[in-house]
Amino acid sequence: MISPRTLRNLRKELRSSALAKIGIVLVLAMILIAAFAPFIALHNPTNQNLDENNLPPMGFSRTTEETTSEMVNGSLELTNETVYVNASASHPMGTNSLGQDVYSRAVYGARTSMMVGVLGTLLAAVLGVSVGLVAGFYRGRVDDALMRFADVSLAFPSLVLAIALIGLWGRAAVDVPDPFVVLGLVDPVRSALGLPTGMPDSFVLPGTVIVVVGLVNWVWFARIARGEALSIREEEYVKAARALGASDARIIGRHVLPNATTPILVLATIQVAAIILLESSLSFLGFSGTTLSWGFDISQGRAYLSTAWWIATVPGLAIVLAVIGVNLVGDWLRDALDPGIEGEGVSEMADEILKVRNLTTRFFTEEGQVNAVEHVDFDVRDGEVFGIVGESGSGKSVTALSLIDLVETPGRITEGEVWYRDADLAEEHRDSHPEAVDGDYVDVRQLPEATRRWLRGPAFATIFQDPMSSLNPSITVGEQIAEAVEVQRRARANPRRTRSRTQGYGLGRLIAGAVLPSQSYVSEESEERAVELLERVGIPDPEQRAEEYPHEFSGGMLQRAMVAQALAGEPDVLIADEPTTALDVTIQAQILNLLTELQEEEDMSVVLITHNLGVIARMCQRVGVMYAGEVVERGSLEDVFENPVHPYTEGLLGSIPDIEDPAPRLSPIEGNVPSLLDAEMGEKCYFADRCPKAMTSCLTDIEEHEAPAATDDTDHLVRCILADREYDESEALGSAAKQG
Numbered sequence: 001m002i003s004p005r006t007l008r009n010l011r012k013e014l015r016s017s018a019l020a021k022i023g024i025v026l027v028l029a030m031i032l033i034a035a036f037a038p039f040i041a042l043h044n045p046t047n048q049n050l051d052e053n054n055l056p057p058m059g060f061s062r063t064t065e066e067t068t069s070e071m072v073n074g075s076l077e078l079t080n081e082t083v084y085v086n087a088s089a090s091h092p093m094g095t096n097s098l099g100q101d102v103y104s105r106a107v108y109g110a111r112t113s114m115m116v117g118v119l120g121t122l123l124a125a126v127l128g129v130s131v132g133l134v135a136g137f138y139r140g141r142v143d144d145a146l147m148r149f150a151d152v153s154l155a156f157p158s159l160v161l162a163i164a165l166i167g168l169w170g171r172a173a174v175d176v177p178d179p180f181v182v183l184g185l186v187d188p189v190r191s192a193l194g195l196p197t198g199m200p201d202s203f204v205l206p207g208t209v210i211v212v213v214g215l216v217n218w219v220w221f222a223r224i225a226r227g228e229a230l231s232i233r234e235e236e237y238v239k240a241a242r243a244l245g246a247s248d249a250r251i252i253g254r255h256v257l258p259n260a261t262t263p264i265l266v267l268a269t270i271q272v273a274a275i276i277l278l279e280s281s282l283s284f285l286g287f288s289g290t291t292l293s294w295g296f297d298i299s300q301g302r303a304y305l306s307t308a309w310w311i312a313t314v315p316g317l318a319i320v321l322a323v324i325g326v327n328l329v330g331d332w333l334r335d336a337l338d339p340g341i342e343g344e345g346v347s348e349m350a351d352e353i354l355k356v357r358n359l360t361t362r363f364f365t366e367e368g369q370v371n372a373v374e375h376v377d378f379d380v381r382d383g384e385v386f387g388i389v390g391e392s393g394s395g396k397s398v399t400a401l402s403l404i405d406l407v408e409t410p411g412r413i414t415e416g417e418v419w420y421r422d423a424d425l426a427e428e429h430r431d432s433h434p435e436a437v438d439g440d441y442v443d444v445r446q447l448p449e450a451t452r453r454w455l456r457g458p459a460f461a462t463i464f465q466d467p468m469s470s471l472n473p474s475i476t477v478g479e480q481i482a483e484a485v486e487v488q489r490r491a492r493a494n495p496r497r498t499r500s501r502t503q504g505y506g507l508g509r510l511i512a513g514a515v516l517p518s519q520s521y522v523s524e525e526s527e528e529r530a531v532e533l534l535e536r537v538g539i540p541d542p543e544q545r546a547e548e549y550p551h552e553f554s555g556g557m558l559q560r561a562m563v564a565q566a567l568a569g570e571p572d573v574l575i576a577d578e579p580t581t582a583l584d585v586t587i588q589a590q591i592l593n594l595l596t597e598l599q600e601e602e603d604m605s606v607v608l609i610t611h612n613l614g615v616i617a618r619m620c621q622r623v624g625v626m627y628a629g630e631v632v633e634r635g636s637l638e639d640v641f642e643n644p645v646h647p648y649t650e651g652l653l654g655s656i657p658d659i660e661d662p663a664p665r666l667s668p669i670e671g672n673v674p675s676l677l678d679a680e681m682g683e684k685c686y687f688a689d690r691c692p693k694a695m696t697s698c699l700t701d702i703e704e705h706e707a708p709a710a711t712d713d714t715d716h717l718v719r720c721i722l723a724d725r726e727y728d729e730s731e732a733l734g735s736a737a738k739q740g
């Protein structure tokens with residue numbers, strides 16, 4: 001369940017956060033104390049000794065007035081005397097009014113708190129997550145009822161709710177005994193809590209409190225699980241999984257639950273702390289049956305605050321430390337598992353059309369989880385060509401698909417943001433989707449599905465490697481481009497209803513096409529525009545070529561037609577994935593020239609994906625180098641190509657294939673791209689196995705470092721320790737370690 005990546009983030013966060021360390025120490029201490037209470041305690045916590053009551057802790061003494069009587073000359077004389085009560089070595093934290101050892105009671109109190117905190121949270125989580133998933137996934141009446149109930153119950157303070165529930169329980173106590181009684185666990189639980197065994201069953205156990213806090217707190221979990229289920233059930237890949245016949249249980253288990261784990265885990269830690277406090281409050285107020293709990297001891301000690309302050313102070317301190325500890329651990333988990341939450345704002349610099357943050361895409365295959373794209377960050381500026389380069393399988397195409405939200409099952413974007421600058425869209429969604437808006441930017445991934453779909457065309461357009469598979473062989477090229485123009489035109493006319501419109505259009509087109517094969521469904525204007533576009537991309541005799549079918553086009557002409565189709569929506573960002581790989585060399589050069597020309601004249605930004613460094617060098621202003629799903633080096637072309645820091649980039653550059661080279665060789669570096677199977681990835685630099693400069697620190701330091709940049713306005717970022725220090729042979733990673 002916990003992936004190596006997650007572990008890596010947890011460790012990274014732990015290293016940098018002193019508070020997280022304190023939290024872990026406190027929580028571990030509490031767990032150990034609870035587990036080994038009988039060995040840590042000095043006395044049986046329930047043993048009373050009235051001769052030794054209210055003894056002060058070590059280092060303190062207490063005075064009391066004692067009256068002695070004496071017969072003096074036949075009359076009784078009373079003398080008031082101040083007596084010092086000294087600490088006893090066997091009661092280091094003193095005793096309470098019944099002479100019970102305060103320290104031992106605090107130690108056993110940890111058991112009650114842990115038991116109620118952990119089991120109560122578990123119960124709340126199981127209940128809440130099940131109900132939430134069902135409600136979110138199936139909607140309908142269950143969902144309505146749940147939400148109404150949640151609103152009402154969250155309006156009450158949980159303490160009030162718990163007291164009410166315990167009251168109900170008490171009234172029905174004859175029929176509904178403590179769950180531990182039902183389970184036949186009375187004596188084991190009592191002895192675990194240091195209580196005398198063999199007492200009558202009416203002696204209340206913490207089971208009641210556990211059930212009550214579970215019932216009080218499950219709604220929190222239900223809300224989170226419901227939210228996740230709601231957002232995911234609409235996703236294309238879930239629909240696709242359904243269409244493929246996956247059962248609902250499988251979809252929930254495979255897609256919904258993994259997505260919900262992080263928020264549920266973080267909530268669970270917070271809940272443990274909340275429930276520990278709730279249990280203490282209940283015991284303090286006398287609503288919990290247990291007579292061995294921090295809250296109970298505080299309420300007992302309250303009467304002695306001025307004379308024997310330690311009775312309440314010691315358990316009070318225990319509660320404070322426990323709650324702080326658990327909360328710090330919760331903060332640590334949240335920061336480590338959800339790095340996006342506190343991500344830096346993206347709205348400061350305005351000349352970026354696209355800001356990709358923490359984009360993470362995984363494939364959930366039969367062999368396991370494939371981490372195809374991991375925490376990818378990059379920006380695309382106005383009117384620039386941004387290159388993505390890397391060996392086959394490094395995640396370039398999946399990154400492109402993730403940008404436009406077209407990853408297919410079993411793949412899924414699990415994390416990350418794609419901020420796109422569009423002031424109008426930002427304004428339109430500022431109120432309805434505040435989380436998706438930051439200044440003039442919208443996070444494409446958080447926009448409603450209809451808007452996302454609408455963006456494909458006027459915002460993002462794509463051209464892929466193989467034009468043949470992107471064009472329908474049975475429709476003329478001109479008509480297909482005209483259709484793209486038509487769709488964009490309709491979409492622009494009514495952005496909000498795009499979805500149903502284009503779908504209706506598609507269906508209508510389909511039926512019309514089946515009945516009347518030559519029926520033209522696009523307006524004359526669109527057809528004229530299509531011819532213009534064909535001319536624009538340099539197709540001779542555009543009017544005549546528009547009437548032809550794809551098979552009548554040569555490869556280069558088809559690729560041009562594809563570009564024309566992509567231009568139909570006048571996109572801001574053109575994503576070109578290996579647009580020339582399938583073409584022969586001279587045609588490649590022509591298409592690249594065309595792209596450069598268009599990009600300059602139409603003021604588009606281009607994301608150009610290729611494994612050909614010559615193409616990058618010729619076309620791009622800035623570049624990101626991908627390796628094993630990560631961007632390992634990024635910056636201006638100058639920085640990355642002339643002053644590469646990452647040995648992988650250096651290796652790639654070692655033999656730049658000539659653009660005129662008919663068979664550009666990939667991977668001049670020895671060895672293979674590592675497995676992207678999550679289970680096999682581990683926590684180290686993924687290039688270390690192949691790296692000529694691998695050092696021992698490469699197994700631990702995998703952060704992105706800043707490297708010297710040629711200009712002030714570009715960052716040069718490298719996921720390699722060599723950005724910070726020189727290669728040191730004495731620390732070289734031995735070949736044995738490389739394998740591990």
Ligand SMILES: Nc1ncnc2c1ncn2[C@@H]1O[C@H](COP(=O)(O)OP(=O)(O)OP(=O)(O)O)[C@@H](O)[C@H]1O
Binds near residue numbers: 393409
């Ligand atoms: N449908 C899929 N199912 C499972 N894994 C996939 C799927 N598609 C891609 N992957 C995984 O994602 C990784 C990245 O693939 P991607 O196609 O993005 O690589 P690439 O850099 O574009 O390579 P190439 O240069 O060969 O096109 C691959 O290693 C592959 O294991």
Ligand code: NI
Binds near residue numbers: 396397
């Ligand atoms: Ni690819």
